[in-house]
Amino acid sequence: MLLRERGKQMIVDLESWEAGYDDGLRGRPSQCTSGLDGFSYSSGYFQARAYRKGTQEAPGYARSSTQRAAQRHGGSSRLIII
Numbered sequence: 001m002l003l004r005e006r007g008k009q010m011i012v013d014l015e016s017w018e019a020g021y022d023d024g025l026r027g028r029p030s031q032c033t034s035g036l037d038g039f040s041y042s043s044g045y046f047q048a049r050a051y052r053k054g055t056q057e058a059p060g061y062a063r064s065s066t067q068r069a070a071q072r073h074g075g076s077s078r079l080i081i082i
Contacts (some may be wrong), residue, residue, distance in 0.1 A: 020044030023045055025051065032058040
């Protein structure tokens, strides 16, 4: 199947996304640290901010769409594939 037929995929680092979501949900200022993926953090942060303003459904995310992925330093992190 060609890429354009099945759509494009975006890989989001779940740990970074969760950190951003937590900060946004608690009303903290955005504070993405150097150990986090900036795009993933921002995605979670702004989704939580939107939820707080009443523009999103109930908080949460589908764990069924997550996978373990190796990281550069030998650890692993879950990914959300959109």
